[in-house]
Amino acid sequence: MKKLLFTIGLLVSTLIFAQQTEKCDLPKDYQEPKPEKKLQSGLKRVNATINDLRRHIAVENDCDEKEIIFLRISEQMGNGMYSVCVAGKPMKYKRMGSVFMRANENPFDTSNSTK
Incomplete structure (x- = not known):
């Protein structure tokens, strides 16, 4: 009887947590943070501006650029961290030089590379 109750409890809790997904709950009047104009003009030379990141995320996640909303922008000339909401799903990206990638x-x- 204890094993049956334990199994049912484990199964129910697993199903409940499996149904929960993170979503961006933003107010209707949410304003995206504005990047520094001086920094963006310097990054424009190497195609590493906010608009370039927006295009990169849209291609990588197969969505429209209008579905990407910036939540937090923290950047310098050499690197940057970005929190974004992509089609209702929160994600984090980083920039190293002029290369964008997911934060994780x-x-x-080199474990995935072929020889």
Whole structure:
């Protein structure tokens, strides 16, 4: 009887947590943070502006550029961290030089490369 109740409890809790997904709940009048104009003009030379990141995210996630909303922008000339809402799903991206990638990706990881 204890095993049956434990199994049912485990199954129910697993199903409940599996149904929960993170979503961006933004107010209707939400304003995106504005990047520094001086910094963006410097990044324009190497195609690493906010608009370039928006295009990169749209292609990577197969969505429209209008579905991408910036939540937080923290950038310098050499790097940057960005929190975005992509079609209702929160994500984080980073910039190293002029290269954009998801925040959890390691560009120096060679375990997936072929020889």
